[in-house]
Amino acid sequence: MDIDRYLRKGIKGLKPYIPGKSEEEIRETYHPPEVVKLASNENPSSPPGAVIEAIQQEAIHVNRYPDGKCRNLAPKLASFLGCNPDELIFGNGAEELILMVCQAFLNEGETCVIVSNTFDAYETAVRIMGGVPVFSPLDSQYRINLDDVAGRITPDTKLIFLPNPNNPTGTIFTRSEFEKFLRHLPEKAFLVLDEAYHEYVNDPDYPDSIEYIKKGVPLLVLRTFSKAYGLAGLRIGYAVSHPSVIELLHHVRLPFNVNRLAEAAASAALDQQVWVQKRITEINEEKAFIYKALRGMKLFFIPSHTNFIFINVQCDAEHLFRNLLHQGIIVRQGSIWGFKTFIRLTVGNHRENERFLTALKKMISS
Ligand SMILES: Cc1ncc(COP(=O)(O)O)c(C=O)c1O
Structure with missing residues (x-):
């Protein structure tokens, strides 16, 4: 069927939204022992x-x-x-x-x-x-x-x-x-x-x-x-x-x-404003922790006013992104926005951030 002739103008060239990979998808595909989702700028805490x-x-x-x-x-x-x-x-x-x-x-x-x-x-x-x-x-x-x-x-x-x-x-x-x-x-x-x-x-x-x-x-x-x-x-x-x-x-x-x-x-x-402010304080503390680790690895990042950090991993970020997926760690590859050596990391809880940083350090130094 020639579906194009039914379409409204403008729809044909649309690229579907590519969401961050879901935990289920990664579990099914790579069977990692644990999945850490740091891809969609969500709050790492369940609601109060x-x-x-x-x-x-x-x-x-x-x-x-x-x-x-x-x-x-x-x-x-x-x-x-x-x-x-x-x-x-x-x-x-x-x-x-x-x-x-x-x-x-x-x-x-x-x-x-x-x-x-x-x-x-x-x-x-x-x-x-x-x-x-x-x-x-x-x-x-x-x-x-x-x-x-x-x-x-x-x-x-x-x-x-x-x-x-x-x-x-x-x-x-x-x-x-x-x-x-x-x-x-x-x-x-x-x-x-x-x-x-x-x-x-x-x-x-x-x-x-x-x-x-x-x-x-x-x-x-x-x-x-x-x-x-x-x-x-x-x-x-x-x-x-x-x-x-x-x-x-x-x-x-x-x-x-x-x-x-x-x-x-x-x-x-x-x-629940007290809860919200506590979570924001935690995110800020975790950002400081991640910044310190990134400086230690001599990686450039953009200081962030949000709960995510855009990091220049100084290599093919697509490759690094896939490698992280195999380990059950989901981030976003910067190529989505035209930055081939960047990844976007959502700030997670301390354990999640540590897991990411350990994996990143290993890959950067190998
Ligand atoms: C800049 C920006 N605006 C809007 C949204 C969408 O927010 P919502 O979950 O309310 O649709 C996002 C989600 O990532 C975002 O990054």
Whole structure:
């Protein structure tokens, strides 16, 4: 069958998303004694007891459809963030919201400025809608170059996706860089700031994005419960923006996009700020431990504002990646983002990080 003639324009060239390998896949393929997954920037800790309990209590109601507007969670999250419930919308992960933004804003042929070496969901969503991605390369420090991004905005530009911090490099842009960029933003272009990792950032120069929404900047901020809150498997993320933008996104939202267990878990997780901060402290301690070991091996890495580290292993990273898989250690190979000698390591718990470092040291020195 010639399936191509049925396809919408833009779909044919789409590459399917390549997720980090699953533990099951590695167990089946290589039969290692133990699998360590350091590939998808998840939280290495299971959620706290109160969150598990909330999921269990909600389980009895799963015969009923969920509330697509998450009316229990929205006011609670709004007061936590200092915004109004009508400035929030929830998605089946932040990923779904990326697609919803493109569905709502992008006409065929309009352009969207995206960073070259970044999370690939932006490009996929733009292409699905028949939009044209325009790529802005990172600078020599592996940082997003906001001057370059601004230079690529044309009258055809409808959307701009900026991850802050960026994945896979873990870098941020600062408040002053961002404010300079905003001065170049034409009225017609709508800006999406993806802050999936913002809880990990501890830099006084990191911009407070929600303040800019209050000032009327045409901006939407994406966040998620997948990372610092440890709920990746339940799929819940959210967007903050002007009520008129949120209202518009509800038009393209599928009626029951966020499930009941996810809403209940996210609501309970918001009450667990002590737990969240403890996990972030652990990640920071582990990052310091990994940095020290990498310096000892004389390997270059990009200091990270997130729970992952982009490491230059100074050899064919694809080969190293496969070798690690044989030992049951899953990371991501940098070639996915065009960096052939890099790997992206998600910071795990101490034992997992030690296992990775021991294996890496052996390979580097052999
Ligand atoms: C930059 C960035 N944005 C969004 C996401 C997706 O988050 P979610 O799990 O909420 O879909 C990820 C996940 O890895 C990410 O790295």
